[in-house]
Amino acid sequence: MLIAILSFAVVFTIVALVHEFGHYLVAKRSGIRVPECGIGFGPRLFSFKKGETTYAVNLIPILAYVNVSGESEEDDPSCPEDQKFYNKPLFVRFLLAFLGPFFNIVLAFLILALVFTFAGVPKSVSNEIDKISPNSPAEKVGLMAGDKLLSIDNAPVVKMESSIDYIHKHPDKQLLLKVSRNGKELIFKVTPKLDPKLNVGLIGFSPKPLYLQVSPLQALYFACQQTLSMIALMFVILWKLFTGGISLGELAGPVGIAQITGTYAQSGLLSLLSFVAFLNVNVGIINLLPLPALDGGRITFMLIELIRRKPIDIKTENKIHQWGLIVLLGLMAAITVNDVFRIFRPR
Numbered sequence: 001m002l003i004a005i006l007s008f009a010v011v012f013t014i015v016a017l018v019h020e021f022g023h024y025l026v027a028k029r030s031g032i033r034v035p036e037c038g039i040g041f042g043p044r045l046f047s048f049k050k051g052e053t054t055y056a057v058n059l060i061p062i063l064a065y066v067n068v069s070g071e072s073e074e075d076d077p078s079c080p081e082d083q084k085f086y087n088k089p090l091f092v093r094f095l096l097a098f099l100g101p102f103f104n105i106v107l108a109f110l111i112l113a114l115v116f117t118f119a120g121v122p123k124s125v126s127n128e129i130d131k132i133s134p135n136s137p138a139e140k141v142g143l144m145a146g147d148k149l150l151s152i153d154n155a156p157v158v159k160m161e162s163s164i165d166y167i168h169k170h171p172d173k174q175l176l177l178k179v180s181r182n183g184k185e186l187i188f189k190v191t192p193k194l195d196p197k198l199n200v201g202l203i204g205f206s207p208k209p210l211y212l213q214v215s216p217l218q219a220l221y222f223a224c225q226q227t228l229s230m231i232a233l234m235f236v237i238l239w240k241l242f243t244g245g246i247s248l249g250e251l252a253g254p255v256g257i258a259q260i261t262g263t264y265a266q267s268g269l270l271s272l273l274s275f276v277a278f279l280n281v282n283v284g285i286i287n288l289l290p291l292p293a294l295d296g297g298r299i300t301f302m303l304i305e306l307i308r309r310k311p312i313d314i315k316t317e318n319k320i321h322q323w324g325l326i327v328l329l330g331l332m333a334a335i336t337v338n339d340v341f342r343i344f345r346p347r
Contacts, residue, residue: 012062013039013063013064014276016062016064017064018107019101019104019284019287020064021103023068023096024066025099026092030088031083032068032070032088033052033068034053034068035052035053036053036055036056037056037065038055038064039057040063041059041062042059044056044059045057045059068085070087071086086311090306097296098299100287101288101295101296104280104281105227105281107280108227108277108280108284109223109224110223111273111277111280112222112274114273115273115274116214116223117214119270120212121214122209123209123211123212125208126208127148128147128149128208129179130206131205131206132205133204135204137191137193137204138204138205141190143188143205147179147180147181147186148180149179149207150178150185151178152166152167152176152178154176154178160207164207167192167201167202167203168202169200171193174190175189177189190203227281230278234286292320292321292323293321293322294328297324
C-alpha cells in the first residue's frame with residue numbers, strides 16, 4: 001500500500017507539473033500575469049516570490065497548479081488589463097489552453113523514446129514467467145518467477161501468445177502445466193480463474209517480454225507510432241463509454257489509479273514508465289474534451305467566439321465552467337466510492 005501511495009504521488013505530480021508548465025510557459029511568454037504556482041495542496045510548507053509570481057510547495061505533494069490572471073472575474077484589481085488572460089488575442093488564449101494537454105502527450109512520447117532507446121522495443125514474450133500475481137492460482141500451486149513453460153495439457157509451447165490464449169479460453173477448467181525450473185521438469189495442476197470484466201480465464205502470471213534493440217532514430221519512430229496508438233485507443237475507449245460499451249463503473253478514479261500505479265511500480269521501472277506514458281496520453285486527451293472546466297471546454301468557447309466574432313461574457317463563461325467543475329467532481333466522487341467498494345468487495 002505504501003508503494004502504491006508513494007508511486008501515485010510521484011507519478012501524478014510529474015503529470016500535473018508537465019501539464020501546468022505548458023500553461024505557465026505561454027502565460028509568461030505572452031505577458032499574462034501569473035500570481036501563483038505551486039506543487040501540492042493543503043497548508044503551505046514554504047514559498048518564495050520572484051517577480052510577480054509566488055512559487056509554493058504545499059503539505060500534500062500531489063498535483064500542481066498555475067493561477068493565471070483573467071481566467072475569472074475575481075482577479076486582483078491591481079493587475080493591469082493588458083496582463084489578463086481574457087484581454088489577450090484569441091491565438092494566445094488558445095495556445096495557453098492547448099499546451100497543457102499537448103505537453104502531457106509530448107512527455108508520453110519522450111518517455112517511450114527513452115525506453116525504446118535503452119531497453120529496446122517490445123517484440124513478443126518468451127515462455128519464461130516474469131511475475132506472479134499475489135494470491136493468484138499460479139502462486140497457490142507453487143509456480144515461480146523464472147519458471148519456463150514447456151507445455152499446457154501436453155501441447156508444447158511453441159508461441160507463448162497462443163498458449164496464453166489457450167489459458168484465457170479455459171476458465172474454471174483444470175490445466176496441466178509442465179515447466180522447467182533450474183534444469184528440472186515439474187508438473188503443476190492449475191485452474192484458471194474467470195475474470196468477469198475481461199471474460200477470460202487467468203492463472204496470474206505475466207511472461208517475460210522480449211525486446212528488439214533499435215537505433216535512437218528508430219526509437220523515435222516507434223515512440224511516435226506507440227503514442228499515436230495510445231491516442232487512438234483513448235478515442236476507442238471514449239467511444240465505447242459514450243455508446244455504452246463501457247460502463248462508468250469500470251472506470252478508475254484516484255484510488256483505483258493509485259492501486260494500478262503501485263502494481264506497475266512493483267513490476268519494475270519499464271512497466272511503470274510505460275504506464276506513466278499511457279497516463280499522460282489519458283490526461284492529455286481527456287483535458288482536450290469539449291467539456292466545461294476542462295481545457296477543451298475553454299477552447300470550445302474560443303471557437304464559439306471565433307464564429308460569432310465576439311467574446312462570450314467572462315462571467316457567463318465562468319459560471320458554466322463552475323457548474324461543469326461541480327459535475328466533474330461529483331462524477332469523480334462516485335467513481336472513487338466505486339473504487340473503494342471494489343477493494344473491499346468479497347471475491
